[in-house]
Structures are given as C-alpha cells and as structure tokens.
Amino acid sequence: MTSLSLDGLRREYGATVAVDRVDLEMQQGELVALLGPSGCGKTTTLRMVAGFVAPTSGRVVIGGRDVTAAPPYARDTGMVFQGYALFPHMSVAENVGFGLEMRRVPRAERGARIAEALRLVRLEGLAERRPAQLSGGQQQRVALARALVVNPAVFLLDEPLSNLDARLRAEVRVEIRALQQRLGLTTLFVTHDQEEALTMADRLVVMQGGRVRQTGTPEEVYERPADLFVAGFIGSCNILRGVVEAPGAFRAGAMALPCAGGAPGERAALVVRPERIAIGPEGRLPGRIDLVTYLGGTTEWHVTTDAGALRVSQKTPDAADPRRLLRRGDGVMLDWRPEAGRLLSDSNEGEQA
Amino acid sequence: MGVWRAILWRGGVGAVFAVVLLPLVAVVWLSFFNQEIIAFPPEGYTWRWYANAWSQRQFASGFLNSLEIALIAASIGVTVGTAAAYALVRARFPGKTAIAGLLLGPLAIPGVVLGTGLYVFFVQIDNAIDFQIVATLPGLIAAHVLLTIPWTVRLVAASLQGLHPAAEEAAANLGARPWTVFRRVTLPMMRAGVVAGALFSFIQSFENLELTLLLTGPGRSTLPVEMLNYLEFRVDPTLAAVATVQIVLIGALMLITDRFVNISRVVA
Numbered sequence: 173m174t175s176l177s178l179d180g181l182r183r184e185y186g187a188t189v190a191v192d193r194v195d196l197e198m199q200q201g202e203l204v205a206l207l208g209p210s211g212c213g214k215t216t217t218l219r220m221v222a223g224f225v226a227p228t229s230g231r232v233v234i235g236g237r238d239v240t241a242a243p244p245y246a247r248d249t250g251m252v253f254q255g256y257a258l259f260p261h262m263s264v265a266e267n268v269g270f271g272l273e274m275r276r277v278p279r280a281e282r283g284a285r286i287a288e289a290l291r292l293v294r295l296e297g298l299a300e301r302r303p304a305q306l307s308g309g310q311q312q313r314v315a316l317a318r319a320l321v322v323n324p325a326v327f328l329l330d331e332p333l334s335n336l337d338a339r340l341r342a343e344v345r346v347e348i349r350a351l352q353q354r355l356g357l358t359t360l361f362v363t364h365d366q367e368e369a370l371t372m373a374d375r376l377v378v379m380q381g382g383r384v385r386q387t388g389t390p391e392e393v394y395e396r397p398a399d400l401f402v403a404g405f406i407g408s409c410n411i412l413r414g415v416v417e418a419p420g421a422f423r424a425g426a427m428a429l430p431c432a433g434g435a436p437g438e439r440a441a442l443v444v445r446p447e448r449i450a451i452g453p454e455g456r457l458p459g460r461i462d463l464v465t466y467l468g469g470t471t472e473w474h475v476t477t478d479a480g481a482l483r484v485s486q487k488t489p490d491a492a493d494p495r496r497l498l499r500r501g502d503g504v505m506l507d508w509r510p511e512a513g514r515l516l517s518d519s520n521e522g523e524q525a
Numbered sequence: 526m527g528v529w530r531a532i533l534w535r536g537g538v539g540a541v542f543a544v545v546l547l548p549l550v551a552v553v554w555l556s557f558f559n560q561e562i563i564a565f566p567p568e569g570y571t572w573r574w575y576a577n578a579w580s581q582r583q584f585a586s587g588f589l590n591s592l593e594i595a596l597i598a599a600s601i602g603v604t605v606g607t608a609a610a611y612a613l614v615r616a617r618f619p620g621k622t623a624i625a626g627l628l629l630g631p632l633a634i635p636g637v638v639l640g641t642g643l644y645v646f647f648v649q650i651d652n653a654i655d656f657q658i659v660a661t662l663p664g665l666i667a668a669h670v671l672l673t674i675p676w677t678v679r680l681v682a683a684s685l686q687g688l689h690p691a692a693e694e695a696a697a698n699l700g701a702r703p704w705t706v707f708r709r710v711t712l713p714m715m716r717a718g719v720v721a722g723a724l725f726s727f728i729q730s731f732e733n734l735e736l737t738l739l740l741t742g743p744g745r746s747t748l749p750v751e752m753l754n755y756l757e758f759r760v761d762p763t764l765a766a767v768a769t770v771q772i773v774l775i776g777a778l779m780l781i782t783d784r785f786v787n788i789s790r791v792v793a
C-alpha cells in the first residue's frame with residue numbers, strides 16, 4: 173500500500189528553484205532517506221510534506237488523500253525537528269501528550285499511551301522533568317516519543333542526529349531503525365551523512381541542486397550509481413576519464429583498462445571503488461606508491477599510474493603478506509574485475525570527489 | 526591585573542547603582558525628618574508626615590483613581606501591544622518598519638507635547654462631531670493606553686525574538702490549530718515578556734503627570750496630580766512620605782512578579 177506519494181514536487185524562492193520535479197512513492201513501513209549536500213532541497217521537500225512550505229507545483233498525497241492544500245494540523249504527519257523544538261514550558265509527559273490532547277484522546281488513555289511511548293524511547297523515569305533538565309540525547313528521544321505517540325501516517329525526521337556526538341549518534345541510529353521497523357512506520361528521513369543513510373534506509377533518494385539524481389536501495393545506489401555525482405557522493409570512488417576502445421576495454425592515457433560493456437568510441441568516465449582494486453606484484457596496471465595510510469582494519473594506498481592517480485583500499489594484509497612492506501616509491505601492479513569498472517557518462521556537472 | 530580589573534568593575538557598578546538609588550534613599554530619608562522646612566542635618570525623626578498624608582483624603586482618592594486608570598490602561602495596552610509585537614516579529618507585511626516606529630513613538634515624544642497634541646485633537650473631535658472626550662475617563666484612559674503600548678511592544682518583541690518558531694511548528698504538526706498554537710505554545714513562551722510589559726505599562730500609567738494634568742476632568746485627580754496640587758501650598762515632607770509609600774508598593778509589586786516570572790531576564 174502506498175502511504176506517501178510525491179508527484180512532481182517543485183518549490184521556487186524568487187529566482188532560485190529549491191526543489192524541482194521530485195517524485196517518490198513510499199510503501200507502508202518503508203524508511204526512505206533523502207540524502208544530498210547542503211542546500212540541495214532536502215529540508216524544503218520534508219517541509220512540503222509536513223505542510224509548512226507550499227509547493228509551487230506538484231502534489232503531496234498521504235494515505236491516498238491529496239493534502240497539497242491542507243494545513244499542517246490536518247495532515248497526520250509526525251515530525252522530529254532538527255533542534256527537537258520541544259515545548260520548554262511543559263514537562264516531558266505534557267510534551268509527549270500534546271498530540272494526543274489535540275486528537276481528543278481521553279485523559280486515562282492518554283496517560284497509558286504517554287507511558288508506553290516513554291518506555292519505547294527508554295525515558296520512563298523522566299516524565300516530570302522539563303526539557304531544559306535533559307541531556308541532548310534525552311531531548312532527542314522526547315522529540316521522537318512526541319511524534320511517535322500519535323501514530324502518524326508518515327513519520328518525518330530532519331537530521332535528527334546532527335546534534336548528538338558520534339557515539340550517541342551510532343546508538344540512536346540503531347534505536348530509531350529498530351523502533352521504526354517494530355512499529356511499521358512509514359518514515360522519510362533527511363540526512364547529509366551517507367553512512368547514516370546507508371545503514372538506516374530501505375531506499376535512498378540522492379538529491380542535488382533540487383533534483384533527484386537517483387532513487388534506489390543502498391546496494392543499488394552504491395554498486396550501480398546513476399551518474400558521477402551519485403558515485404562520488406555515496407562512498408568514495410576513483411574516476412578515470414577516457415574513451416571506450418572496445419566492449420570491456422577502456423582507454424585512459426596510455427592504458428587499456430577493464431570495464432563493463434560500453435559502446436566503442438564513446439567518451440566516458442570509468443568509476444572504480446577503491447576496495448574493488450587488487451594491489452600486488454601482478455596485474456594489468458603498473459603504478460608507483462605515493463602514500464600508505466594504515467587505518468587499522470583497512471589500509472589505503474595512493475598509487476600514481478599512467479591512467480591517473482588511484483586510491484586502493486583493502487583489508488589490512490597480515491604480517492607475513494609482502495604487501496605489508498609496501499612503502500612510498502615502490503612499484504606495484506593494480507587490477508580489477510571488468511564488472512567492477514563502471515562506465516558513466518562523462519559530464520562534469522555536479523561532480524564531487 | 527585581573528584583581529584590579531575586578532575591583533574597578535565592581536567599583537564602577539557600585540557607583541552607577543549609588544547614583545540611581547541615591548534619590549530614592551534621599552526621599553525615604555526626608556520623609557522622616559521632624560521639621561517642616563527641609564534642612565540638613567535633620568532635627569529629629571518622626572512618623573507624623575505619614576499620619577498627615579493619611580489624613581489628607583485627596584491622596585487616598587487620587588491613589589484609587591490612579592490605580593483604576595493604570596489597571597485599565599495596562600490591560601488594554603498589553604493586549605493590543607502583545608498582538609502588535611507578535612505580528613511585528615512573525616508576520617511579513619509591507620510598511621512593517623514604519624508601523625514598528627509608530628508604535629514605539631510615544632516613548633520618544635515628551636509627555637507635555639503628547640498631552641497637548643492629544644488635548645487639541647480631542648477638542649477638534651468635540652467640535653467636529655460634538656462628542657466630548659476631554660475631561661472624561663475614557664479619554665484619559667485612551668491617552669494612557671498610548672503610553673503603555675510601546676513598553677509592551679518592546680518587551681514582548683524582545684522575548685519573542687529569541688524564540689525559535691520551530692516549537693510552534695511542532696505544535697501545528699501535532700494537530701494544533703493556529704489559535705491553539707498561540708494559546709498553548711506561543712503565549713506561555715513569551716509570558717515573561719508579557720508580564721514585564723504589563724508591569725512597566727502599569728507603572729508608566731500610574732506615575733504619569735503630564736498627560737493626566739492636561740486631559741483629566743474636575744473631581745478625578747490621580748495621585749501625581751494631587752501631589753502637585755499639594756506642592757502649590759505646602760513644602761513639608763508629606764510628599765516624601767507619599768512617595769515612599771509608592772516606592773514600597775511598586776518595589777513589592779516588582780519583587781512579587783519576579784518570583785513568578787523571571788523579569789530581569791527580559792528587561793536586561
């Protein structure tokens with residue numbers, strides 16, 4: 173069942189187009205992450221769903237009902253704001269109960285549901301506190317409980333983790349995902365953190381400059397990026413520019429490199445993920461090491477080749493492995509499987525390393 | 526170095542406080558002088574000026590008049606001023622700066638000028654449509670409302686400025702209609718500003734002399750006017766006694782209010 177659908181959503185601010193032609197169909201219980209660099213229109217899109225920003229054109233449909241013209245209070249969305257936006261003059265319980273009160277839930281039932289929501293976010297003991305008496309992480313969970321308790325048709329989160337420190341963020345990420353799955357909440361989640369998006373979302377919507385560049389599961393978006401922007405934004409990648417010589421052969425500089433498919437004569441960019449490149453004494457592409465970065469579990473080698481500079485990332489080899497001895501200036505050979513070399517059309521538009 | 530700085534800082538602050546408080550202390554002190562013509566040092570101390578003030582019934586009736594006018598004017602001014610401040614901070618409309626300036630205007634105009642202007646204006650209305658405003662209670666209250674609005678607008682706007690609209694959006698998102706959002710979220714969050722505005726409005730109206738002098742009618746004198754009248758005939762410390770009572774009452778009012786809302790936060 174479709175519970176949220178965005179249809180050609182567009183918003184202009186004077187001459188700037190903040191959001192342009194955004195289409196999205198969300199199934200019941202799905203978590204979709206809106207992902208993109210700062211200013212790409214994520215917040216604007218979310219606020220159009222909640223009803224705080226009126227679309228210049230396009231439609232917002234929630235649970236089959238066109239709410240494009242409906243005011244925020246008539247939309248049945250539950251939003252968690254970036255700064256939490258708790259009511260400072262109300263206790264935690266009053267904050268959480270506010271939505272129930274607005275829905276005229278009887279007092280007795282309200283109490284039970286508030287307690288249940290606070291239990292879900294593990295804040296049982298703090299019901300009588302004021303927001304100012306809570307830590308950032310606790311405030312964040314109050315905001316979650318406040319939005320969850322009314323059981324909204326669509327759950328909206330605008331960078332809910334950005335005010336938390338790294339450890340707490342990782343923890344809350346897992347908590348939100350578990351809650352969302354347990355309650356079967358249809359969730360639209362804004363973030364500019366690709367790791368957050370990859371770990372939490374069923375599907376990603378990668379945006380740039382107000383447009384959707386690609387929509388797909390984390391795996392699709394990572395393995396088969398639609399364009400150079402997506403390839404560079406999700407994970408890191410090596411980009412080599414050149415021409416397709418024959419199907420499966422890509423010429424960059426003096427070298428012919430393995431790639432997947434391609435029409436001969438086509439100018440293209442070859443995209444290879446650093447972890448798909450094998451490094452060792454054998455291979456097709458000779459190079460020289462510029463830099464070795466030891467990161468514990470993985471090691472990175474920056475290698476200069478005739479085709480260009482490449483970054484290689486592999487599980488750190490064990491002590492007996494000769495690759496452990498590679499140092500700056502050493503010659504090495506690189507190689508990858510043809511299907512690891514993805515051809516994308518070579519436009520410079522919106523590229524980001 | 527740091528120590529000297531701290532000492533200088535404290536000394537400076539102390540000096541400023543002394544300058545501000547000295548007149549108040551002087552008035553209170555004078556009110557106990559046991560002599561009719563004020564001279565230093567005092568010959569002795571007495572309560573008799575307080576007894577005298579009490580026996581002069583015009584002070585009590587002036588006090589009640591002032592109280593009535595100030596309460597009504599402050600209630601009207603705070604309601605209107607709060608709405609205006611809200612609109613000025615949150616809404617966008619053409620001519621906003623001009624309206625903001627207009628609302629704060631009465632603060633910048635000398636009371637005598639304002640009073641004279643209003644007097645002429647009221648007389649004109651009287652001449653034009655034969656409707657008397659000068660020397661009526663509603664006319665006087667209307668004039669005082671003008672005094673109270675700038676204070677409310679300024680204090681409420683200041684308390685609103687620091688308020689992020691996200692909490693209001695959160696309320697709307699949870700199903701609250703605009704009026705409910707205002708009543709349940711906006712108003713409580715700017716409560717300190719509103720209370721401070723009410724307090725200052727009240728004081729402003731209560732102690733006003735110039736407007737009242739020009740616009741009041743016979744038989745309805747306020748306390749400041751009665752004090753001025755008294756001064757025409759006698760210069761004994763009775764007025765200091767009345768002023769001391771005023772200082773104590775207003776001080777108490779401020780302390781009590783500050784217990785419920787943290788006014789100093791808004792005013793500072």
Ligand SMILES: Nc1ncnc2c1ncn2[C@@H]1O[C@H](COP(=O)(O)OP(=O)(O)OP(=O)(O)O)[C@@H](O)[C@H]1O
Pocket residue numbers: 185188189190191208209210211212213214215216217364
């Ligand atoms: N009220 C507004 N008036 C004018 N321009 C706006 C307004 N709101 C957003 N914009 C513009 O629209 C574009 C998209 O803004 P938006 O807030 O949606 O970006 P975002 O993807 O959420 O960015 P961030 O990650 O920094 O939060 C930006 O260029 C921004 O300057």
Ligand SMILES: [Mg+2]
Pocket residue numbers: 214215216
């Ligand atoms: Mg944003």
